[in-house]
Amino acid sequence: MAEGIPCHQDKALMHHRTSAFAALALRLTSEETCADDTTILTIAALSTVDYMLGVHEGAKKHVEAMENIRLRRPDIRGDTPWGQLILNTIKGYDQLWKFVKDQIEATAGLAQLSIESPIRNELPMYASPPFNTKVCEALSKVSPTFNDMAMAGELSVQMIDILANISSLVKDGTISSPINGQRTSPESRGSFLHSIADLRCLSVLGVTLVERFLCHGLIACCYTLHFQDRRNAEDYIDSLQDLEDMLTSVEKRAIRKTLIDKSYKDCLVWISIAAAGAHAIFEYSPTAFVILDHAFVQYPNEMARWESLSKVLKKFLWSDDLLITWNNVWQKAMIRRSRPW
Secondary structure: OOOOOOHHHOHHHHHHHHHHHHHHHHHHOOOOOOOOHHHHHHHHHHHHHHHHHOOOOOHHHHHHHHHHHHHHOOOOOOOOHHHHHHHHHHHHHHHHHHHHHHHHHHOOOOOOOOOOOHHHHOOOOOOOOOOOHHHHHHHOOOOHHHHHHHHOOOOOHHHHHHHHHHHHHHHHOOOOOOOOOOOOOOOHHHHHHHHHHHHHHHHOOOOOHHHHHHHHHHHHHHHHHHOOOOOOHHHHHHHHOOHHHHHHOHHHHHHHHHHHHOOOHHHHHHHHHHHHHHHOOOOOOOHHHHHHHHHHHHOHHHHOOHHHHHHHHOOOOOOHHHHHHHHHHHHHHHHHHHOOO
16 A cells, blocks of 8 residues: 555455455354454454545445444443543544545535546645635635635635635636646536535535535535536435525524524525525425525525625625526515415
């Protein structure tokens, strides 16, 4: 691995890896050894090798194996140094493979995208003012509101880069990535899908609370801009799966209140409208009205008049096409709300 040889070309490595998994499989068939300390450490070692090799297809099995072992070993309490080691090993590798599994699921349906983005291989990084030249260049392409959020330490360098990409794409149809280098695409519409893939990966990492919500709002914007003609839109509907829950569920109420208390109400309004606009692509989808009905209740002053609402929306990411879509969705919701039933 240190020599950088692809794993499928390293015959010795593949031989030993295959032999180790075969031995582990035998241990897992025995009631006496399927969850003992040796098996736990063997799974940890082999899963470490898989993670370093980039062999992530077994993420779900790794998670299930660790969960089964925890059920079989209630005796592990961490009250001795060895017990603490075993307990930490179980917890650590459980979290590692849940993270990998979430990343795999986050890009489901987007696997055909051929452009590899460095954003998808990095943990979120948060810069402090004064920013370096590349971050400043990226921030010059986004709205003042996003600049303020970056100054407050709420946006990662990766998010700033994604925002610069999308803002440039919305403005003039080109991709500009000051931080990670120039990326171009023969068809600008195809680049919105790459942004969706980047955002979905970022959303499952350890980002700030408002940034997690922002990821899904930007996904909705990219979705709306890319699928204006509705063609193939249903193939990517899973990209929008978390929006309704984040914006309307009782379980997330405390989280939304935290954001409002931190002066991010306008951001939640923008995300709600972006989410409704994306779901409105599907003519018979009730989700758009569910999200908008909730927004009218939670943000009555902002939602009451289009003039005031559009001012809020223009603080964030917007385009003429998006405003037309959002206005149509808002007007339909107003007509629906005015009916006596």
